[in-house]
Amino acid sequence: MGMERQRRQKILVVDDSEINRSILADMLGGEFEMIEAENGRQAVDTLECLNLDLDLVLLDIVMPVMDGFRVLEIMNDKRWIEEIPVIMISAENMPAYVERAYDLGVSDYIQRPFDARIIRRRVLNTIMLHAKQKRLMGIVADQIYEKEKASNLMVEILSHIVEFRNGESGQHVIHIRSLTELLLSRLTQKTDRYGLSRGDISVIGQASALHDIGKIAIPESILNKPGPLTKEEFEIMKTHAAKGGSMLEHLALRQNEPLVREAYVICRWHHERYDGRGYPDGLEGEGIPISAQVVALADVYDALTSARVYKEAYPHKQAMEMILRGECGVFNPLLLECLTEVSTQIEVEMHMDSRERQLQMEIRGVAQEVSQNRELTASDRTLRLLEHERTKYRFFASMSKEIQFEYTVVPDVLTVSEWGAHYLGISEIQVKPANSLALYELMGKRALRELVAKLRDTTPEQPVIEYSCAINIRGERRWGKIISRAMWSGDEPPEYLGAIGKFVDIHEEHRRIEALELLASHDGLTGLLNRDSARKRIELLLSENQNKDYALAVVDLDHFKEANDQRGHLFGDQVLKHMADMLRRSIRSSDLAARVGGDEFLLFMECSDQAQAQAQRVFRALSGNFEGFPISVSMGVARAQKTARSYEVLFRRADQALYAAKRAGRERCFFYDDSMREMLSVLSPIESDEDSVREEPGK
Numbered sequence: 001m002g003m004e005r006q007r008r009q010k011i012l013v014v015d016d017s018e019i020n021r022s023i024l025a026d027m028l029g030g031e032f033e034m035i036e037a038e039n040g041r042q043a044v045d046t047l048e049c050l051n052l053d054l055d056l057v058l059l060d061i062v063m064p065v066m067d068g069f070r071v072l073e074i075m076n077d078k079r080w081i082e083e084i085p086v087i088m089i090s091a092e093n094m095p096a097y098v099e100r101a102y103d104l105g106v107s108d109y110i111q112r113p114f115d116a117r118i119i120r121r122r123v124l125n126t127i128m129l130h131a132k133q134k135r136l137m138g139i140v141a142d143q144i145y146e147k148e149k150a151s152n153l154m155v156e157i158l159s160h161i162v163e164f165r166n167g168e169s170g171q172h173v174i175h176i177r178s179l180t181e182l183l184l185s186r187l188t189q190k191t192d193r194y195g196l197s198r199g200d201i202s203v204i205g206q207a208s209a210l211h212d213i214g215k216i217a218i219p220e221s222i223l224n225k226p227g228p229l230t231k232e233e234f235e236i237m238k239t240h241a242a243k244g245g246s247m248l249e250h251l252a253l254r255q256n257e258p259l260v261r262e263a264y265v266i267c268r269w270h271h272e273r274y275d276g277r278g279y280p281d282g283l284e285g286e287g288i289p290i291s292a293q294v295v296a297l298a299d300v301y302d303a304l305t306s307a308r309v310y311k312e313a314y315p316h317k318q319a320m321e322m323i324l325r326g327e328c329g330v331f332n333p334l335l336l337e338c339l340t341e342v343s344t345q346i347e348v349e350m351h352m353d354s355r356e357r358q359l360q361m362e363i364r365g366v367a368q369e370v371s372q373n374r375e376l377t378a379s380d381r382t383l384r385l386l387e388h389e390r391t392k393y394r395f396f397a398s399m400s401k402e403i404q405f406e407y408t409v410v411p412d413v414l415t416v417s418e419w420g421a422h423y424l425g426i427s428e429i430q431v432k433p434a435n436s437l438a439l440y441e442l443m444g445k446r447a448l449r450e451l452v453a454k455l456r457d458t459t460p461e462q463p464v465i466e467y468s469c470a471i472n473i474r475g476e477r478r479w480g481k482i483i484s485r486a487m488w489s490g491d492e493p494p495e496y497l498g499a500i501g502k503f504v505d506i507h508e509e510h511r512r513i514e515a516l517e518l519l520a521s522h523d524g525l526t527g528l529l530n531r532d533s534a535r536k537r538i539e540l541l542l543s544e545n546q547n548k549d550y551a552l553a554v555v556d557l558d559h560f561k562e563a564n565d566q567r568g569h570l571f572g573d574q575v576l577k578h579m580a581d582m583l584r585r586s587i588r589s590s591d592l593a594a595r596v597g598g599d600e601f602l603l604f605m606e607c608s609d610q611a612q613a614q615a616q617r618v619f620r621a622l623s624g625n626f627e628g629f630p631i632s633v634s635m636g637v638a639r640a641q642k643t644a645r646s647y648e649v650l651f652r653r654a655d656q657a658l659y660a661a662k663r664a665g666r667e668r669c670f671f672y673d674d675s676m677r678e679m680l681s682v683l684s685p686i687e688s689d690e691d692s693v694r695e696e697p698g699k
Contacts, residue, residue, distance in 0.1 A: 015038070024089075028120065040070055055131075059086055086106045181202070183338050186342050204266075207291070214240035238271070268280065320339070455484060466482070481504050552640070554636050623667075
């Protein structure tokens with residue numbers, strides 16, 4: 001069978017003069033299917049009869065029954081003007097006529113007498129431009145969905161990096177964004193005091209995902225502590241706001257992007273409170289940026305209604321009552337009104353699937369913008385949406401440090417993420433990439449052509465490919481794989497539009513995984529093992545080496561509080577780092593050292609019959625002076641015997657011995673014996689302020 005004949009484009013000519021219609025039909029009939037109407041009424045009836053299956057309307061102004069302006073008014077009322085372009089053709093050349101025609105949405109205005117070449121060219125240009133706009137709008141709709149999924153994936157990755165250590169669910173930042181946008185949307189309906197546009201709300205919502213990024217720098221023993229924090233631990237916890245702001249403030253790329261600026265504001269000030277009792281800067285009232293105020297309220301609500309290691313989830317109604325009664329801090333009264341007014345919607349939104357919720361928010365946002373800006377052309381709106389998506393895409397690409405790319409067939413352009421282009425040593429924009437010398441040098445002609453062929457061989461049902469290859473990065477050959485998704489149109493038959501994807505450097509991927517594993521197992525300040533990692537390794541050594549003798553020591557810095565009180569917490573951190581270095585130097589490579597919380601450390605050593613002498617040697621090595629501050633320790637030691645070969649028993653006995661050493665006057669090293677068994681009583685938890693809603697309600 002031969003190829004199906006391509007559909008001819010249809011043009012409706014509306015003119016009361018038969019000769020004018022005939023001339024236009026002669027000029028254009030060879031290329032287009034011509035349909036005629038002799039007045040405005042017939043034109044409207046034809047549009048309805050053909051169900052808008054037209055590519056262009058050529059419209060006269062002065063006609064009996066119904067003139068051209070009335071036709072345009074009906075097309076605007078029925079929104080047909082958005083589907084079908086109109087060229088006004090008339091002998092009238094008064095400026096008022098021309099201006100009114102353009103105000104009613106015509107794409108072009110041509111005066112009689114006709115010039116065949118001009119008519120044909122302007123008709124072709126209008127049809128082609130409108131077709132491209134419709135296609136672009138379809139592409140934008142697809143790209144909004146696809147890029148929103150990519151952005152959400154990056155948000156989830158970033159949230160999991162923080163929440164993997166923080167013991168929270170991966171939904172936390174998704175909830176914060178939803179709550180933030182709901183509250184801001186309601187706020188803009190109540191007041192224009194803050195001058196927030198729909199675009200501002202979207203940027204703030206996206207930036208809210210990074211509100212707790214500073215918790216990467218907080219020790220896991222504090223983040224995941226199941227009970228209340230001590231005063232010292234809470235002071236460390238509070239530093240996450242300033243540290244998160246500092247991370248973004250010193251971000252090398254895209255420092256002036258609105259998303260980065262809003263993320264910094266939110267990171268640093270989302271724990272400030274309206275009465276000035278927040279941190280880190282004690283801002284008060286409207287001195288706190290509105291974005292930080294809203295994220296603070298959203299953060300508290302989600303913390304209350306979510307389960308944490310230190311509490312169960314509260315029901316929606318109880319959480320609302322606690323916030324409104326002021327049990328979780330003081331908030332802007334206007335924001336509390338907004339919270340109350342969207343309470344029902346919040347309860348519904350929090351039970352929706354996160355991706356469905358975000359897509360619905362994006363669709364609502366676009367619809368609202370269109371309805372409020374009817375004079376905005378489709379191309380202007382498209383450019384604004386694409387620029388917004390591009391900003392998000394480039395920001396997350398720089399944060400994730402991945403080589404990401406996007407290819408479009410029309411125009412024939414490959415765009416590489418800013419970080420990726422810098423890493424590869426090529427320009428971000430590659431025009432006609434199939435012939436690019438830079439790409440040939442990077443991956444070779446054969447690999448490039450194979451990749452292009454694999455993408456074009458995909459289908460809309462199976463658009464994803466993986467392609468392994470080596471690339472030359474500044475003279476070094478690096479192996480990896482390209483993961484890419486082909487983009488197809490929704491037409492019949494579907495058209496290949498381009499692709500998006502990334503290159504995964506196997507070496508860098510392994511290095512990144514190792515870094516994350518190191519971050520999860522080590523104390524962020526001292527670089528020693530954290531408590532959980534130390535416990536797991538000790539349990540393994542004890543179980544695998546039943547015939548070896550071990551000793552576990554708990555070491556406490558004497559008078560450490562004076563370092564913080566007299567010379568500040570930064571100096572205190574330096575003392576802890578110095579202590580960690582002393583521990584490393586005093587033990588063998590086969591021994592373990594860990595920081596188990598605050599100024600308390602742990603040692604695990606293989607020992608012999610001279611265990612006491614060995615422990616005393618280590619004890620004496622842990623004294624000295626740091627920048628004028630005297631260093632001394634108290635130390636409790638327990639031997640791993642047949643009846644005490646579990647981590648829990650060893651640690652409890654070493655802790656009891658440490659308690660005995662402190663009671664004896666500190667600066668002592670005691671070995672556990674049975675006389676110490678009853679020395680430690682069960683102490684009630686130290687009450688303390690805590691991050692967000694870890695505070696006891698009402699305190």
